[in-house]
Amino acid sequence: MSQTSPAPTKPAASTLVASPAGVKRWWNSWVSPWNLKRMGILGMNCRNHDFIAAYNPRSLFPLVDNKLKTKLLAEEFEVATPKLFFVVNVQHEIAHIEDKLMALDGFAVKPAKGSGGKGILVIIGRRGDKFIKASGAEISIEDIRRHMSNALAGLYSLGGKPDVVIVEDLIQFDDYFKDYSYEGVPDIRIIIFKGYPVMAMLRLATHKSDGKANLHQGAVGVGLDIATGRALKAVQHSKPVTHHPDTKRALNEIQIADWRNWLLLASKCYEMTGLGYIGTDLVLDKERGAQLLELNARPGLAIQVANGRGLLPRLRHVESLKERMHRTAEQRVDYVMKTFTADGL
């Protein structure tokens, strides 16, 4: 420190009392609510009260909280989604699950009511009688049985309610993202408000996130421009990054191909569920293109950090639009691609 040293008579006091610099640093780690408001940042209470409670009828929640229902609904509405192999409904089916699993190369085991990616087991292949997880670790059929048994008993479901397990097709990772994601499928989260895509982010798994695409576990979030599908900003643990921490690829080159189709797919989920405020999780399959993975009736707020902007101005803008101004998903997508530009709203 360049400052003149303090009087040496009270060395004990300086260790006990926090130094002014420390206090200042601590104080600076806070931000005033007015500042947040000016940036249009949506807070948890506001999200729950003004959007989820107001636009998401409780009766429709099961459609998104239950992945099986979402999947069946998506098939009905011709929204692309990974193929459902089979459903495990009761514990005794687990005993002879082997035959069914042996017929598959790669598959994903999901508890139908799991939340926040809990209880999802992704098997990408087999070596002998062992199964290989996405991370490369090997597990035995017993481990899979235990996992399914836990899931059926409701370990991963909200409130511990009994659950069913769905086994679905593995996403064949498109090569475009190969260098951007480490040990996991990257997905795109698009927030749909009253059918209008309002914000999007690409989530890239990292070594730290253990192949999972959850931001709070260390995945990289890349904010995407609604108008073009180009990367705007990237964060990991809320800190800005420019390159993927594991693959070292520069993130600014990301440009989602066929962006309008992604938005269309997401936008259709509004008609499909009737829920006003949802998060759609989409992935890119090598052969089948954009696929709906799951829906979330309580989408998180971290998307704002990845985009470096608040959700509120766009949400309020959509609220101010006249009802039935845009009747189809196409009209809505065209509208937002004109309106929600990187430099505009």
Added chain:
Amino acid sequence: MKKPSRAPFYTVIGLLVIVGLTTAWMRHSQMEIPFIPGVQKPVWLIEARIDFDATGEPVTARLGLPDQPPGYRSFSEQAAAPGYGYSVVSESGVRRGEWSKREALGPQTIYYKTQFIEVESGAEGASLPQAPEAVHVDWDGPSQETAALQVLDTAWAKSSSPQSLARELIKLLNSDTLDQNSALLLSAQTDKSALLEKLINQAGIAARPALGLYLEDARRHQNLTRLVQVYDGDHWVLFNPYTGEQGVPENLLLWHTGGESILDVAGGNRSRVSFSMIHQTVPALDLIKAQYKDSIFSVLSIQHLPIEEQSMFKLLLLLPIGALVVVFMRIIIGLKTSGTFMPILIAMAFLQTSLVLGVVSFVSVVAMGLVLRTYLSRLNLLLISRIATLVVLVIFIISALSLIGYQMGFNTGMTITFFPMIIIAWTIERMSILWEEEGPKEVMVQGGGSLLVAVLAYTLMQFSLVGHLTFNFPELNLVALALIMLMGQYTGYKLSELRRFRAMVDNAEVGKLDAKPEDAGKGTGV
């Protein structure tokens, strides 16, 4: 979608607050339930002692009892006389205690004890439904009557109302230089109060004797003082015939009014009554228990329930405070807890155990449970049976801890059995899953959050003031309810979000990914 108007909601909130506060205030002012715990109220304990010699015949002793004396309120009375039957009778508006015995011989003693609280005396008492009439007065011979009339004339000329007449008469009877007429009257009737009463009745104004007791701490063998009440057309007004003082003095308890004798004993002679008194204090809450049993406000009083139910209510009524703390910490502060209302139950357990012991045992039970749970996870049990196993294990851990605590000499060790075991088992299960999925850091965050909320709720609940208010004014929980509902409408930022989104402000300028020009046309997007 239209936003529903919030006016009805705020009306409900306002009503809840108003109803809660006004009911509490009414009960405070009407029933004198103190807002602060431990309030003591001064009370006069007065003991009347009746002595007489029984003659061997059936005995009936009747003592005039105070009946709502101005400035005081009776809150307990009891009679002690071995072998006597006792009842309180009311005869022509006069309360009397009646002791009776078939056979008694020799000296007899009867005690009557009563407690009075000093209260703000209102007016002179309710106005009488029917004006009393002056009684006819007989004088001993014409000279007395003439003297009485002349004294009256003198006083009458100088007065304008019953009160002023009484005052003038008292002045005449007490003057240092007595005139002839007064002297004559006083020589025949030495008791000034009786004389005054006669004179006023002679003037056509109703007057009656009143017996008062001057209250002085720790006095024994006191006698009643005879005073005069004059009817002023509306109320009875008390006069001291010796000093001329008008109204009831502060330390005077009006024991008995009216012409009837204070004590009469049939079947005994040499009867007399004397009084002892002592000034003492009793907890204000005990007073309430003893009185107001019939008040409409006492419907809300838990004090009238059996003791066992009371102690249950005492804990139960603290719950809304705990809920308020949880709601505040989660909505406004944004603290993460494991299990929504687990912290309240933990806080309730802390109330039973004391804080330090509670925290230490809670943390050790959960820590031991987590260790055992890691072993259980290898056994591949179904969820329900795993939780059930944990419940049993938690019971074992708690029993072991309390036994060890007892052997080591902590009697308080036994109190950890108050922990909600099923809830703890679930907490352990959830924390263990959390540990596997999110790592130990998240376990610490949520576990620490729960513990912090529990400690805060405990701190609030253990304040004797909070316990006192929730228990004695259950309606104040409506205010807590209103606050909880109000917080449910809060859409502002949580305190934790002011930190969480700090990064956005920091990132606002840095970290923008500028696309290279050659990439611009690459996408197939519109």
